[in-house]
Amino acid sequence: MSDAVTPEEQARHAEKMKKIKAARDRMMEGKTGEKGLIMVHTGPGKGKSSSGFGMVMRCIAHGMPCAVVQFIKGNWITGEAEMIRGRFAEECRFFVSGEGFTWETQDKARDIAAAQAGWKIAKEQILDPEIRFVLLDEINIALRYDYLDIDEVVDFLLHQKPEMTHVCLTGRNAKPELIEAADLVTEMTLVKHPFRDGIKAQKGVEF
Template structure:
């Protein structure tokens, strides 16, 4: 593994209406773990149900997985609580990044938090530019990535929806969607 002193930490953003933003980020996380890197995944929206990715990550001793969200925010009954949960997850994420324990941190679905107005894109971009260790790789996922986050990123991929099984009445399938 390349030493941190010689590494250029990348900032990747996976956004767009299409499927695969989190899946792509988790693929990178498993790739990094395979090279012996320390990985931290922080989920901002997904609730406390078990996913295949989380189960697979448990097989690695160098992947730490944290579910900080409470589930489907579009069904919220308490927007103030949702805001507080997102802010607490962002505080947690910043502490993990600044701990210098990890080589890669995935902030899964953080872009949704910006879209809901819970965390500003300007705040995230400022943190990336001024506080993120230069050698640390960072991936931010979720629809509607804010322009400031896109500008701060090295690589931005927009997933485009062409066709989705759910629109045809097909429910989420274990091993494919979770």
């Protein structure tokens, strides 16, 4: 790589970028719609919850009130929980329904009750006209174990969610029915992870 750009190269580059910009502008011209999205973050990689949390912070910055329901991480003191409760309690409601991962509780009836309590809160928040963005963190785990009925959840999202409200559902192993119903689905793929090298979950990175 060299810093020196010849005039010919500069002209070629400008021409190429002009074409890309024109193509992009044409593509974006047709994209004028707005709607509340059903978003799913799934897959084994990192970033499912943290990007949901990042969107919550973006919404707060734009003056859009949010709600978060944590379905599984109930007994963790996470950075995001502290941040929202401590500094954005006005802008974002925060609910915890789960009591830790299922292998921690070892109590199926309690897990089901917690998941269903969380879904009840989730529906109330989604229906609340004041709330613009709802994050259902790790709900896919509850759906995967059938602690919640996938058909009921999908039906509610498709037919009762207010048109302009965004809902983001996170967690591994999203059910095919949910992927089918969603507007935007991202699969976080694990390419490399430091757990393999004996590195533990670290503050700021994982929680």
